[in-house]
Every structure is written in C-alpha cells, then in structure tokens.
Amino acid sequence: MSNNLRGKYAIAGVGHSKLGKVPEMGPIGMFAVAARNAIADAGLTKADVDGLVTRGPDDVYCHHQRVGAALGLNVTYSTSTDNGGASQVLGVAMACMAIDAGLCNTVVVGFGRDTWSRTHRNETARKRVNIGIQNQGEFGPEFGWFGAPSNYAVSARRHMKLYGTTKEQLGHIAVAFRDHASRNPNAFFQKPLTIEEYLSARMIVDPLCLYDCSIYIDGAAAVVVTSAERARDLKRPPAYVMGFGFGNRLSGWFEESNMLTTGAKEAGEAAYRMAGIGPEDVDTAQLYDCFTQMVLLQLEDYGFCKKGEGGPFAGSGALLLDGAMPTNTSGGQLSEGHTEGMLQIVEGVRQIRHEHGPDRQVKDAEVALVSGHGGNTACQSAMILAREAS
Amino acid sequence: MSEYAKPLPYPTVESEPFWEGCKRHELLLPQCRQCSGYWFPPGSTCPHCWSTEWDWKKASGRGRIHSFGIYNRVYHPGFEGEIPYVFAVIQLEEGPRMVSNVVNESPDKLDCDQPVEVVFEDVTEEVTLYKFAPAN
Numbered sequence: 001m002s003n004n005l006r007g008k009y010a011i012a013g014v015g016h017s018k019l020g021k022v023p024e025m026g027p028i029g030m031f032a033v034a035a036r037n038a039i040a041d042a043g044l045t046k047a048d049v050d051g052l053v054t055r056g057p058d059d060v061y062c063h064h065q066r067v068g069a070a071l072g073l074n075v076t077y078s079t080s081t082d083n084g085g086a087s088q089v090l091g092v093a094m095a096c097m098a099i100d101a102g103l104c105n106t107v108v109v110g111f112g113r114d115t116w117s118r119t120h121r122n123e124t125a126r127k128r129v130n131i132g133i134q135n136q137g138e139f140g141p142e143f144g145w146f147g148a149p150s151n152y153a154v155s156a157r158r159h160m161k162l163y164g165t166t167k168e169q170l171g172h173i174a175v176a177f178r179d180h181a182s183r184n185p186n187a188f189f190q191k192p193l194t195i196e197e198y199l200s201a202r203m204i205v206d207p208l209c210l211y212d213c214s215i216y217i218d219g220a221a222a223v224v225v226t227s228a229e230r231a232r233d234l235k236r237p238p239a240y241v242m243g244f245g246f247g248n249r250l251s252g253w254f255e256e257s258n259m260l261t262t263g264a265k266e267a268g269e270a271a272y273r274m275a276g277i278g279p280e281d282v283d284t285a286q287l288y289d290c291f292t293q294m295v296l297l298q299l300e301d302y303g304f305c306k307k308g309e310g311g312p313f314a315g316s317g318a319l320l321l322d323g324a325m326p327t328n329t330s331g332g333q334l335s336e337g338h339t340e341g342m343l344q345i346v347e348g349v350r351q352i353r354h355e356h357g358p359d360r361q362v363k364d365a366e367v368a369l370v371s372g373h374g375g376n377t378a379c380q381s382a383m384i385l386a387r388e389a390s
Numbered sequence: 391m392s393e394y395a396k397p398l399p400y401p402t403v404e405s406e407p408f409w410e411g412c413k414r415h416e417l418l419l420p421q422c423r424q425c426s427g428y429w430f431p432p433g434s435t436c437p438h439c440w441s442t443e444w445d446w447k448k449a450s451g452r453g454r455i456h457s458f459g460i461y462n463r464v465y466h467p468g469f470e471g472e473i474p475y476v477f478a479v480i481q482l483e484e485g486p487r488m489v490s491n492v493v494n495e496s497p498d499k500l501d502c503d504q505p506v507e508v509v510f511e512d513v514t515e516e517v518t519l520y521k522f523a524p525a526n
Contacts, residue, residue, distance in 0.1 A: 138399035138409075139431050142519055143491045145477045146465035153459030154479050161457070161502040206460035206474070206497075251437070254479050254487045259457070 006274055007389035009096040010231035010238035013042025013224035014346040019186050019337050022218035023117050027059060030220035031112030032070045038222040043235030044106060049073055051098055051107030051225075053091035055340060056080030059113065067110075077104040084374025085288055085340040086246070087111070089381035092345065093244040095225035105226060111342040112220025119216060149213060151377050152291040153205040155259040159296065160207065162260070162308065167207055169311035171198035173292040174211040174334055176319040181331025183360040188215050188337045212292040217337030221346050228389055239349040242277070242367075243384040245270025253377040263380035264301035264371065272303075275384040277367065279303035282384075284351050284362040285325055286344035288373035289332040298371060299325070302382065326362045341372040345383075352387045394514050396468035405432045407446055412518040415510040419484055421447040430486035449484050451508035452525065456481040460497045476500060480522050494523040 015037025017030035025033075031054070039049065052075050056063025063080035077098045081087040088111055095107035140146075159165045175195055181187035193211060201209040231238035247263025247270075249255075272278055279302055287302075289295045296310035304325045305313035318324040330336045330347040337343070348368040354361060366388065372381040401409045408431075411418035419428045424441035428449075435442055458478035464470050476492045478500075492500060493509065506522040513519055 138401060138405060139489055141397035141466070142399045143477050143489055143521075144396070144461055144466065144469050144472070144475055145489055150459055150461075150477060154457035157459065158457040158502060203460070203462040203474075206462055208459070254456070254489070 005096055005100060005241075006276065007240045007242055007386070008228055009099060009225055010228045010240045010389075011092065011223045011345070011349050011385065012226050012231040012234045012238055013038045013040070013044065013236060014221070014349045015039070015041050016186075016221035016343065016346060017112065017219055019219035019339075020188050020217050021116055022114070023121070025114070025218070027112045027114045027220065028066050028070045030114070030218065031067050031110055031222065034110055034112060034220035034222040035067075035071055035108045038108065038110070038224050041236060042224045042226075044224065046071070046073070048106045049108055050075050050077070051095060051104035052078040053094050053107060053109045054080045055087040055091065055111045056082060075104065077107065082375070083248070083372075083379040083381070084376070085290065086248075086372040086374045086379035086381040088341045088345060089244065089370060089372040089383045090246065092223065092225055092241065092383060093381070096241055096244075099225065099227060105230070107225045108222055109225060110220060110222030111340050113339070114218045115216035115338065116218045148290060148377075149205040149208055151253050151259070152212075152293040153208045155253075155297065156207050156293040159260060159293070159310075163311065165296070165311035166315075168195060168199065169315040170212060170292045170296060171195050172314045172317070173289075173295045173319060174198055176314070176317070176323075177289065177328045177332040177334045179320060180329050180360070181335035184331050184336055187331040187335055188217050189331070189335045208291060208293065211334070214290050214333035214338040215335070217339065219337055219339050219343075221339055221342035223345055223349065237353045237387070239352045239385045239387070240389040241383060242386045242389070243271040243273070243275030245274065245382050247380045248375075248378050250378050260297070261307060262297050262301050262373070263378065264298045264373070264382065267371070267380040267382040268302040268369075271369070271382040271384050275386070277384065282325070282367050282369045283365040284329060284348070284368045285327045286329070286348040286351075286368060286370045287327055287332070288341045288344060288371050289328055289334050290338070290373065292334065294373060295327070298373070299327075302369060302371070321360070321362065329360060329362060340374065344372075345370050348385050352385050396513070397466060398514070398517050404434055408432050409517070411446070411448075412510060412520050415518065417449040417451050417508050417520055418446045419449045419482070419486060420444050428482075428484040428486050430482075430488050449482060453480045453482040453506055453522065455479075455492060455500060455502055455504045455506055455522075456487055457502050458492060458500060478522065480506060491521045492523065493521050
C-alpha cells in the first residue's frame with residue numbers, strides 16, 4: 001500500500017521552556033515559551049501559525065483553547081488530544097493530516113506541565129495529588145494499587161518469569177540514559193549512575209526501584225510542522241516525517257498478553273510500512289521511557305531485538321551512544337525529565353539535524369524512530385523522522 | 391474497632407451487584423448467555439460478543455498469580471505500617487483477570503503462576519473486599 005504522506009511534511013522547528021524546577025511559571029506559560037522558541041527556531045513568526053495541537057484534557061478543560069489564548073492565536077485548526085503520553089507523536093501526525101487536507105499550513109504541536117512543582121511544592125501538595133487522583137474508583141485503590149509503577153512492575157515480573165530477564169539488565173537502561181544525560185546541560189540528573197548504585201537503590205514497587213522510574217519535571221516543549229517544500233526554505237534543515245503509526249490495545253494492560261507485547265508492535269509496523277523501511281534502517285531511537293520496563297518492551301516491539309531478548313540487548317550496552325541502537329540520547333524521561341514524550345520528538349529532530357557536538361551526536365544519524373506511550377497504558381504511537389525525504 | 395483508613399471502593403450502577411456478592415462472601419462474575427464468556431470488571435455488554443443478555447455467576451474463587459508487585463512506598467496514609475504489601479493480577483479459572491492483594495504469605499515466597507484462592511475480608515460493616523491467598 002502506498003502512502004502519499006510519506007516525506008511530504010516535516011518538523012521545521014523545535015523548542016522548549018526552561019526545564020527542571022520552574023516554580024515561577026505555570027504549565028500554559030511554559031507551553032507558550034516553548035511554542036515561541038520553536039517558531040523562532042524555524043525562522044517563522046506568530047503570523048505564520050494557523051494550527052495548534054496540544055495534549056489535554058487532564059490538566060484543564062479545552063486545553064488547546066487555553067494555550068491559544070496565552071499565545072493570542074486565531075487558527076483554522078486546533079484541538080487537544082487525549083492519548084496520554086502517546087498524544088505528542090499523534091499530534092504531529094494530526095498536523096500532517098490537517099495540512100494535507102488543506103485546513104492549515106503551519107501547526108504548533110506541544111506539551112507542558114508543572115509536574116515537579118505540583119508534587120513537590122510542599123508535603124500537603126504531594127499528599128493531595130496522591131490521594132485526590134487515586135482515591136476514587138474501584139478495583140484498584142482499595143487494594144493499595146496506586147499509580148503507574150504498579151502496571152510496569154507486574155509487566156517486569158511477568159517478563160522476568162517468562163524470559164529470564166534480570167534486574168541488572170533493566171538497570172543497564174537507566175545507566176545508559178544517565179550516561180547520555182551527563183552530556184546534556186538541560187538534564188535534571190547529570191551525575192553518572194553506576195549499576196551498583198542502581199542495584200542498591202530503594203524499591204518503589206518491587207521489582208522496580210527508584211531508578212526504574214522517570215523523573216517528573218516542570219517543562220514544556222513544542223515543534224512546528226509544515227510542508228516539506230516550505231521547510232526546505234526555512235532556517236533549519238527539515239526533519240522529514242517519513243511515517244507514523246499507532247497501536248491502541250484498548251482492551252487493557254492486564255488482558256491477553258498486552259503487558260508483554262504492546263501496541264508498539266502495531267504502531268511500529270505501520271510507521272515502518274509508511275516510511276518503506278525496517279528496524280535495521282533506524283540509526284537512533286527516542287523511546288517513551290516512563291519506566292525502564294517500557295523501554296525494554298519497546299526495544300522488542302519495534303523490532304530492535306526479538307521478543308524476550310530485550311534484557312540481554314540492553315545489557316550488552318546497545319543503548320549507549322556507540323551501541324547498536326543509541327537510545328534516548330538526551331537522557332530520556334528517566335534522566336532528562338518527563339514531559340510526556342515531547343522532548344523525545346525534540347531530541348529526534350536534533351539528532352537528524354546533526355546539531356549536537358561529538359560527545360552527544362549519533363554519528364551519521366539519518367533516520368530516527370520516536371515513540372509515545374500512555375493513557376491508561378493502552379496507547380502507543382511511533383514516528384519515523386529522516387534527514388532526507390528520498 | 392478503629393476507623394478503617396484505607397480507600398473504599400466507589401461502586402457504579404454496573405458493579406453494585408458484584409460488591410453485594412462480596413458481602414455474602416461470593417465472588418460473582420458476569421457470564422454471557424450467548425457466548426458463555428466471562429468478563430471483569432463488570433459492564434453491561436459482553437466484551438467478547440457484545441450481547442447484553444447475561445447473568446451473574448458465582449466463580450470458583452480459584453486462580454493463579456499472573457503477576458505481582460510489592461509496594462515499598464506509601465502512596466496513601468491508610469497503608470502506613472502495611473509495607474511491604476503485595477498487589478497482584480489474578481488469573482481466574484473462569485478466564486478474567488482481576489487486581490487484588492495476595493495475603494497470608496510472605497512476599498518473597500510468592501511466584502507467578504502460583505495457585506491461589508479467594509478469601510473475603512469484611513473491612514467495614516458495609517464493605518467486604520475480595521483478596522487471594524495461596525491455595526492449600
């Protein structure tokens with residue numbers, strides 16, 4: 001099946017707000033800064049923007065309207081998506097499709113949240129968040145089942161049982177991403193992490209320890225999507241959108257084998273098919289890493305290794321900058337900071353542009369796979385970015 | 391008896407009969423009249439064949455630990471003093487999986503696929519929770 005969107009659209013600009021602890025700004029304010037920076041990066045102006053896709057709506061109702069108001073925008077296409085951390089790649093795809101339908105020409109796609117401040121401002125805020133979100137419902141909270149770590153803990157233990165995956169192999173994911181973060185001045189954690197430190201860290205939800213979990217930060221990031229033809233005339237080298245795909249296993253994380261083989265399988269197959277490539281053609285992966293376990297599953301589901309072999313693959317050092325599949329070269333959400341996958345898109349673009357110095361640049365990076373994952377663990381999104389559209 | 395400090399379930403109109411069953415120490419599952427399939431959590435439509443003709447059936451209460459985690463962090467003040475505690479995804483004999491706790495066993499003695507059976511805990515006068523313990 002041919003697809004006429006392949007290489008027809010591109011990411012022309014990327015930007016982010018201050019990252020880390022930003023108590024002086026709210027999530028919409030940080031988003032506005034990121035959008036401004038992305039538009040400036042592309043060499044465009046406010047007047048060029050006629051589309052906006054944001055990720056909502058758990059923060060505020062009609063999220064895109066709030067962001068648009070903060071930016072003083074009137075547009076011909078805008079909405080907020082609701083696929084959790086899979087929303088950001090979905091947003092880029094929706095931008096491509098909207099431009100293709102003739103609805104708009106220049107779309108800002110972004111995400112921002114004050115996740116560090118909201119949970120660390122003080123102890124009361126921390127407890128209120130935990131109880132407020134988790135305490136209503138059934139078939140979970142009454143058994144002390146709170147938050148995302150549980151879902152990935154049961155996935156990890158089942159994976160260990162079936163495939164012999166070890167805690168140390170999971171640790172090599174955290175260690176590799178921290179190595180990358182040590183080269184990234186914007187990363188929340190820049191101090192290198194040893195496997196010994198990882199193995200002696202306190203457990204959060206066993207088998208997952210502190211370093212298996214991503215770090216919530218304050219921050220926003222945004223990208224600008226426009227036609228490939230137009231992007232070629234702009235300030236920066238275009239990152240061509242060669243393919244995208246989605247896999248949403250809505251039946252649930254506990255159903256069938258969904259906690260071991262995720263919708264990333266379908267998302268990757270669709271994205272590869274559209275781009276006309278396979279996993280062997282990918283030079284760097286920027287994977288949604290809410291937890292180390294989710295990286296392990298995606299390495300398998302995106303075809304970088306076989307199902308069940310994610311542990312030995314990660315343990316071999318494959319994810320390091322000079323490894324077989326340099327992954328999350330900014331440090332990822334485990335070490336740079338969690339912005340629901342938006343910074344993964346930014347890093348994919350920067351790698352494709354060969355923007356980094358030799359200590360952080362994947363040599364000769366031509367093709368990047370960027371992924372998103374989220375919602376109620378069900379949704380996966382994948383996108384292939386390339387330096388050349390041919 | 392001191393006041394129960396942990397979260398209690400907020401039943402919906404579709405799950406109310408399930409929780410009423412727990413109070414009688416019965417584990418109920420919806421079973422489809424058309425395809426005989428079971429499902430959980432409760433819902434008005436069979437997710438297998440989309441029939442709306444179904445009955446509440448008493449489950450055997452037997453199952454296996456599909457997977458589990460051990461909480462070492464307190465996320466809710468009601469669980470202070472409880473860690474480490476075990477939560478699990480239980481594979482029921484009838485097919486559905488449900489989230490619960492595994493009790494009456496040290497966490498380090500548990501394994502995936504281990505047989506378990508339901509036990510009921512009357513936590514308040516109004517609410518009974520279903521939990522699982524290693525099968526004899």
